[in-house]
Structures are given as C-alpha cells and as structure tokens.
Amino acid sequence: MALLQISEPGQAAAPHQHKLAAGIDLGTTNSLVATVRSGKVETLPDAQGRHLLPSVVRYREMGAPQVGAIAKQSAISDPRNTISSVKRYVGRGLADICKGCSCSEYEFVDSDSSVPRIRTVAGDISPVEVSAEILKNLKQRAEETLGGELTGVVITVPAYFDDAQRQSTKDAAQLAGLQVLRLLNEPTAAAVAYGLDKGSEGVHVVYDLGGGTFDISILRLNRGVFEVMSTAGNTALGGDDFDRIIAQWLIQQAGLDPSALSAGQMRAILLEACRAKEALSDTEAVNVFLSDDAVADSSVWRGELTRTRLNELIDPLIKKTLSSCRRALRDAGIDVDEIEDVVMVGGSTRSPRVRELVGDFFHCEPMVDIDPDKVVAAGAAIQADILVGNKPDDEMLLLDVIPLSLGIETMGGLVEKIISRNTTIPSAKAQDFTTFKDGQTALAVHVVQGERELVSDCRSLARFELRGIPPMVAGSARIRVTFQVDADGLLSVTAREQISGVESTVQVKPSFGLTDGEIETMLRESMSHAKEDIVARMLREQQVEADRILESVASAITADAALLTDVERTQIDIALAELRKMRDGDDPQKIKSAIEALNAASTDFAARRMDASIQSAMTGHKVDEF
C-alpha cells in the first residue's frame, strides 16, 4: 500500500489528491530540493544519500546529459561540454556575459535570437536548457522520494535578479515540466526558514557566502512582508577562493614551483586545502600532507596548519565581504545598531572565523542553527507547502501585498477601486458595470493605480476596449470586470459582457517602474487630499447621474411627446432647465435636489409611457400567448 504522511488536523487529503510541493534552491555551485513532510522540513537526498546536487551538466554526443557529481568529475577531462555555474549566464545577453566574467571557459554562439548559446557536442545549448536539466534531476529525485507527481514548486533566485533573469528561471522550470508556484528571493527564503516572518518587525541581514559567490541582503519585515532594502555582493568570491589561498600557502610551504604543477596535482592540492579548511572548523590545528601525486620527487611533504594561521590567510577575503556589507548598509540608509539579526547562509559560513568577524561587524550573534547549505531550500519548501494549500488558512504566510489600490475609470473621470491596497497576493476580485448610453456597443476600460478618487490624480496602467456588446438600453448590459493579481504581482484585467459572452483582456505589471518613494508620495497625497477628493467624487457622481437622467428624459420626450399635456410639458421643461443649470455648478447637493425635482415632474409621464408600451406590445395577442 501507499506510504502515508501525517497531516495537519482536518487537512488530510483524499486519495489521489495529495498535493506534493517542493522548494528548490537553484544555486550557482550546488542545488537542493526540500519538502515538508509530516510537518517537518527536510532536504531530499539522492539514492546515494547526497543532499547537494552540483549544478553541473555535461553534454555528450550520445545519450542524455549527465547532471551532478558525475558531470563534475569530467569537468577537467571534458571542459567544453561540461557546464558549471550556468546561473551566471541565465537571462543575460552575450554582451553582458563577456563583460561580467571570463567567457573563454565556454564557446558562446551568438544565435539569431537574443539568447546566447553554448556550443557543445550535443549541439548549441542555451543556459535555460542547462538550468532545466538540473531542475529535471531534482524533480525526479523529489517525485521518487514523495511517491507522486509534484503539484508545484517554489524556486529561489538571488534578490538582485532582474525580470529577464527571473523569467528565464521560470522558463527553465517549465522546460523541466515543473509548475512554479512562486519565485522567492533567496534571502527571504532563508529568513522564512528561521521563522523570522512570524517574529518581530525590523531589519534583518542575510549573509550568504557560498562556494563561488557572496551576497549580502538587507531585508525589512513590515506586517509580515519582507521588503528587500538593499543588496550587495561579489560574484567571484566564495569558499573556493579560501581553498585556493590555502593551496597557495601549501605550495609555498612545500617549496613547490606552482608553474610546474599539472592540473591533476593542482586538484589534489586544492582537495587537501579544502579538507584542512573544513577540519579546522572543529579543531585548533590539523596535519596536512601532500602525497606523491602532488610532490614531484615522490617524497611526501608533511606539515601543520593551525587555525590562527588559517585565519591570517582568509582574513583579507572576509574583510572584502565586510566592505560589501558596509556598502549594503549605506545603500539601505540604516545603522548597524538597527539590525535585529544576521542569518548565515552558504557552506562557507561554517567557518568559525567568518562567524566571529560577521558577528563583530553587525554587533550581534549570527544565526547558525540551520545547516547553512540547506536553509534556503528549507525556506522555499515551507513557502511551497503553504502556497499549494497544505496549511490551514490562518497560517497563510503574508509575503507580498499590493502597494497601491487597483481600479478602473468610470464615467466622469472617477476611480472605482476593485482591489484595495495591502491586499495579499495572489488575489482576484470582480465587479459588474453597465453601459451608459442606449445602444452602446463598446466600452473603454482604463486600468488605474492609486488611492485618489479622480483618475487624473492616479497612475494609468493600461487601457483596452471591450467591443461587440449587443445594442441594449442604457443600464441593461452586464459587464463583469475581473482583476486578478498572481503571486508574482502580474495583473490581468478581463472585461466580459455576461449576456453575449464577448470578452477582452489585458496584462500589466502594476509594480513596474514605481519606486518606493513614488508609492509613498502617492499614499501621502491620498491622505492629505482625502476630504477634497470625497467632495470632488460626490460632485462628479451627481453630475454623471444628472447627465444620465437628462439624456433619458430628453429621449423620452422625443419619442412620446404626445403623451404629455401642455402643463406637464412645461413643468418638465422647467425642471430640465434647472438641472442643466445646476449640473455645471459645483454643489452636489443642489444637483441632487434638481435631479429629484425632475424625477418628480416626470414620474407620471414615465408611468404613462410604460402603460403605452405594454399596451402596444399586448395589442393583438391573446393572454395565453404570454
């Protein structure tokens, strides 16, 4: 029988309705997949018990590409077809790639499309395809472990990834057959894993020193939402550099000539350096030796590396990360003392020296309880578990909100808010609208964003038209406008005429191009102008109502003037004239009473028209025909 997991009370899934979700940390050097099972977050190992999957893909002439440790082994023998650190190239043009790092590593082909491709024996491969191979491998691992198909995944990306890089990551997931529930910023994922999202509001720092890259992110938690205040880092600084600097010391101590070493010998020395570094996390001193692989004259060199010595070697590298930290703090405009805590991410933060110096710099004890290699994937898994619906609603994690209200323009230049600000996303809301004039066959939908009452004070996002509405009397068409904001903040607006089913839609990204400052200004203005906005709104509303009634009375008179006596006609004309006069004034109250006066004057007329039209409709028909 199937193996079962423990659910939260009342959440047990019906058979075949298991919702399996996973979090994926798609890293530059290593990738991981994690999931929540029986209420516990765990990273999933492969059949050999390895949790980390090296982000390396090797393309071969025949057969499927190799992924992970097996591909990494051939990095030296088959460098051109073995692609590592592909994350650096995802979503970037050829010009960016060559500018950013050494492009000599792989042979890039400038293809017709803007996406550069890497030439391998298996053909020209785009970075997105390489990422997809890594994701496919993790997907397979997760599905074998969980015993079913994944409903959705959360994939983490660096906070500094731009739209193109994020979109490419999504494309890679799609290529791998994964449904992306959301892309999550890596530092946010780390903070979620530590449960900081449920804790106190304030400023959190995420210090991420991985194998090959360093990132520092400063986050502010505000009402359960993580806002990235600033990021900084170094894309060519990581644990590998620690190894390299220790290896240099070893070479120097053993009296070897670096230029005479073969690639194989160099690799052996680097491995020894890495071993010594890791061992020194727990001990004060470690014996190092270079076997005859590395030392040319087949003798074995032995020595000792102490932690003090190691610290001297790596201190300059750690100092470099701290200067990035300083810059991030300056960009965020905050002081070290405002920081609540520092989350350590990445294998290199296991080094006691790194912890010590980072702790000193930020004046607080860094958080290291969760395995720094797994913390990002764990956070993504927690998020995926919630998004897929495996948690009761009250535990719904608030991660993103709509910064400003979204609405549409209605008659008179007024804003009808459909989704109000601070609504959590994803969210969908609908409202019904109608036509204003008889026989109106099209409707212009103007999507706006802002808190003010008048369209002219808000930001215009998009305009589109709904055409093909069947001609009807004003007010009888039913047009449903639906606003839908997905988890990535993408807004789609749909207008649908309910009777005929004609539909029109548009997609916009509401947050695009708005800085925090602009959002704040817009919010502040809405507060300070609140009163005048309401008055303006009332006036416009009455004006629109006046226009509507003027129009309908006028058309009624044209059609059925014969039904009126002269006295009635005069009364209505007076009321009409009065309303026309008031309509252009600026007192909503006066317009309102003029409307009421006209209504009163024309009530009998309206009733008589109704009778007449019913009579004409019924004449010549038998009762049972109705």
Place this chain on the structure above:
Amino acid sequence: MSITLTQSAADRIRGFLENRGKGVGLRLGVKTSGCSGMAYVIEFADEIGSDDEVFEDKGVRVLVDTKSLIYLDGTELDYAKEGLNEGFKFNNPNVKDNCGCGESFTV
C-alpha cells in the same frame, strides 16, 4: 480493541510532534472516499474529542474516534522505507481489498 505502533513508527511520531511544537497526539481514522471505499486519515491531534478512544503505545498517544475504530481495530502502524520514499503504513487486519494504488481499501 487495540491499536499498536512499531518502534520505528513511535520514534518518528514522537519526533514529528516534537518538531511541530504542539499537539496531544496522533489521530488515526478512516473516511469514506477514494476509489475503493475507505481511506485512512493520519493527522496531528490538537485536542481529544468526546467520542475519541485513546490508546497509548511506546510513549505515543493515539486517538481514534469510535466510528473509525470498527475499521481500524487491531491495526499496527509502521514506518517504512521504500526506495527514496518513506512514510507510514497501516497493517490493518480488517482490510479485504486494496485499490490498485493502495490509497484506499474495503473491509
């Protein structure tokens, strides 16, 4: 009337409860659904209901409502590993037939 746990199941449940930080025990039950009639329910329990039977085995409290107990009596709950996958398994003597995937059963 009895429900028992294997040692590995008991250890796991204790671990999961500890990790969750709250809960009075584990709730087992059945519900009518699935392709073969009945499906198992395995949940954390936050409170003991009035029609719950409480069993205690190897230091773990197991709650079963009286209605479900008819179908579960004599069950041994095991924690098993199959390849990369691992999870709980009901060794239920009342079961006559499983559906193909084993997610639901008939008595």
